[in-house]
Amino acid sequence: MAKPNLLMIVPAKWSGLWTPQLNDSAVHPVVHGEDAYAPDGIDYVLGFRPPPGLLKTLPKLKAVFSLGAGVDGFLSDPDYPKHIPLVRFVDETLSAEMAQFVLMHVLIHHRHQRLFDAAQPKRQWRQMTLPRRTEDTRIGILGFGEIGRVAAQHLADLGFPVSAWSRTRKKGPGVKSFAGDAELEAFLAQTDILICLLPLTRQTAGILNAKTFAALPQGAFVINVARGGHLIEKDLIAALDAGRLSGAVLDVFQTEPLPETSPLWTHPKVTATPHIAAISQPAVAVRFVLDGIAKFERGARPDNIVDVETAY
Numbered sequence: 001m002a003k004p005n006l007l008m009i010v011p012a013k014w015s016g017l018w019t020p021q022l023n024d025s026a027v028h029p030v031v032h033g034e035d036a037y038a039p040d041g042i043d044y045v046l047g048f049r050p051p052p053g054l055l056k057t058l059p060k061l062k063a064v065f066s067l068g069a070g071v072d073g074f075l076s077d078p079d080y081p082k083h084i085p086l087v088r089f090v091d092e093t094l095s096a097e098m099a100q101f102v103l104m105h106v107l108i109h110h111r112h113q114r115l116f117d118a119a120q121p122k123r124q125w126r127q128m129t130l131p132r133r134t135e136d137t138r139i140g141i142l143g144f145g146e147i148g149r150v151a152a153q154h155l156a157d158l159g160f161p162v163s164a165w166s167r168t169r170k171k172g173p174g175v176k177s178f179a180g181d182a183e184l185e186a187f188l189a190q191t192d193i194l195i196c197l198l199p200l201t202r203q204t205a206g207i208l209n210a211k212t213f214a215a216l217p218q219g220a221f222v223i224n225v226a227r228g229g230h231l232i233e234k235d236l237i238a239a240l241d242a243g244r245l246s247g248a249v250l251d252v253f254q255t256e257p258l259p260e261t262s263p264l265w266t267h268p269k270v271t272a273t274p275h276i277a278a279i280s281q282p283a284v285a286v287r288f289v290l291d292g293i294a295k296f297e298r299g300a301r302p303d304n305i306v307d308v309e310t311a312y
């Protein structure tokens with residue numbers, strides 16, 4: 001029996017990371033932009049941000065695999081064929097690495113590490129910059145899904161009071177649950193460090209805005225590791241310049257790569273990183289797509305099929 005054709009829609013520099021691992025597998029890899037292919041020969045797609053309109057040109061497509069945990073890069077395509085199952089990448093290592101990134105920046109902020117970094121070249125011995133008590137530094141996580149839950153657990157283990165905001169109410173020890181739009185303001189009012197781990201959907205786009213920043217306690221700190229579309233960048237800069245917020249860590253941006261002209265590169269209260277909080281490991285992602293295709297081929301369905309109505 002012929003192997004199913006897997007169309008890979010990945011940035012040019014990435015395809016070499018994947019194809020060697022797929023060549024001897026149960027699928028036949030085809031790289032969009034590198035290999036010639038007939039649209040009606042494609043059975044599956046693996047990718048991140050396919051060109052809008054491309055997927056609807058594949059008449060025999062059986063399923064789509066997202067290389068990232070977020071699927072906004074697929075569902076923002078108005079022509080996305082909604083009847084085709086979309087499977088997202090959920091992986092323990094990815095969640096653990098995201099949680100590490102979040103923890104690192106919470107601690108850098110909480111322990112005033114940037115002040116010590118600035119003092120060292122000036123040979124200043126500044127002992128009396130005491131951190132706030134851990135139990136007084138309230139962490140609020142927007143989104144309590146695969147990654148939010150892992151980050152919340154680690155932060156609670158360190159002794160921070162942690163709350164999380166989600167669409168549906170959560171039960172369980174250690175993390176205070178706020179649910180739905182009606183409880184967003186109360187959640188924000190008790191959050192000193194706000195961490196965005198929401199999926200990017202029509203409901204959550206632009207949620208990190210001037211109104212949100214005004215609802216946080218004075219001097220709150222913001223970490224956005226979810227998607228650039230969650231943040232209104234000009235509102236963040238205004239809130240930082242007004243002293244309303246004390247700082248921000250941004251791993252994701254409205255435009256990526258972040259343009260050289262962006263004021264976020266040089267803002268003294270911003271730490272900017274190039275969307276590296278967690279990157280899907282090729283070997284794990286290859287396993288994910290091969291296992292998923294094997295399931296579809298025998299008439300079963302893999303885990304983590306996205307609900308196209310809620311868009312996550």
Ligand code: NAP
Binds near residue numbers: 070094180275276
């Ligand atoms: P997930 O498992 O889908 O979790 C989504 C969470 O958000 C759930 O708790 C959900 O509530 C909540 N939510 C969704 N819509 C909401 C709404 N309108 N109001 C309130 N809560 C809402 O997502 P994940 O896998 O943890 O991923 C989180 C984010 O990280 C995504 O944006 C992803 O793209 C991003 N990410 C970034 C990187 C990076 O390198 N920077 C790497 C991986 C992932 P319910 O629990 O009630 O459903």
